[in-house]
Amino acid sequence: MKGWIYQIVQIKSDDIPYYEGMCYIGQHRNSPLKKRWQKHKNDAKKYDPTKKGRGSKFAKLHQSMQTLGGVDYFELKEIESFEHSDENKLIDLLNEAENKYIDQFDSKKNGWNKVYAPKTNSRRYSAEKSLAQEAYDHQVSYTSLLYRVNKVGETVEEAIKHLKNNANKPTEKYEYKRQTFNNIREISKSKLHNKNDLDKKTIERKIRELKQSNKLKIKINKENNQKIYVLVDEIFNAVKKRNSYTVIPPEGDELSGLIVDLHKILLKRFPNEVPENYTTVQGRIKKDNWDVQQAFGFEYPPDLIEIKPLIQKGYKFAIGKPDFRKTANYKPVVFHSSQEIFVSQKEFCEAFGFKDYEVSEILKTGKTPEEVRDIIWGKNK
Secondary structure (H helix, E strand, O other): OEEEEEEEEEOOOOOOOOOOOOOEEEEEEOOOHHHHHHHHHHHHHHOOOOOOOOOOOOHHHHHHHHHOOOHHHEEEEEEEEEEOOOHHHHHHHHHHHHHHHHHHHOOOOOOOOOOOOOOOOHHHOOOOOOHHHHHHHHOOOHHHHHHHHHHHOOOHHHHHHHHHHOOOOOEEEEEEOOEEEOOHHHHHOOOOOOOOOOOHHHHHHHHHHHHHOOOOEEEEEOOOOEEEEEOOHHHHOOOOOOOOEEEOOOOOOOEEEOHHHHHHHHHHHOOOOOOOOHHHHHHHHHOOOOOHHHHOOOOOOOOOHHHHHHHHHOOEEOOOOOOOOOOOOOOOEEEOOOOEEEOOHHHHHHHHOOOHHHHHHHHOOOOOHHHHHHHHHHHOO
């Protein structure tokens, strides 16, 4: 099996702003590298910052590819390739190499990478055997073994012991309206029984709560070693939907959950970025032009997102970086000659001692901020 580490960079052109040194570092395995590049281009063309997926780990890259001229102004370069007969070991090699190059090119802080690759995990596996071989030798389910090692975090030995100890436990099944189901997924897909189209997780949660309170009738089928839970109508009643959101903080993996829960966690970790009240975040998300990253203060607010490339290019805030924890009406005034940015016309007027109405009148004529300054100074000589 083969894998690659690749770099995505801008193609230098006079048609668009060019950010030298900025890049994205990624990895790919098994299929040709050109397929990965085509997927990036397709995703960048479809990227919508107002919809689901706007907070994914590729968001910075795909938004930049979309806004900086389009996908034709970017290219993918192969950095390094790896081969290994064990896919788990190959994944480890790629993860380590990806993180090495992210640090080398500083592409997380000054590029389009949002997170590091996961830490290696195949060291938990037997050195002599693959996980599939371990499952075969010990006569346990490979998918169950894979789940307990990767998701639960057990060693191979611990996972095998757990699976063997539970091998003779009765198989759980579910009965509803005299029909028996092998699992909750089957019930959730039944249009006859799941008339309110509840998702699988919601049905699982309701069943779990009733199990814990011993409110479900149980039938035991000794002949087939089955434990059958008889479900009740209330499980399938419609529920009020509560939106779950995904946010990626400056340091760490992405988090998902309700606004109030995310706010509680993130405010403690990032008090200088996250608004003090979760209602501020909630109010921002309800607006069409705010995404989750902006609402939590981890990204420039909508009124200032246009100046972010200028800041990355070396421009400075004239008075100081604004506090994104507070919601304000920004209308940036940019001095390209000195590479200074005033975050609002009011800030610009206060800095020079100008009257707001006078500045507004001159700006309406199409004059640059520098010309506005010179005109007003000229009037008062």
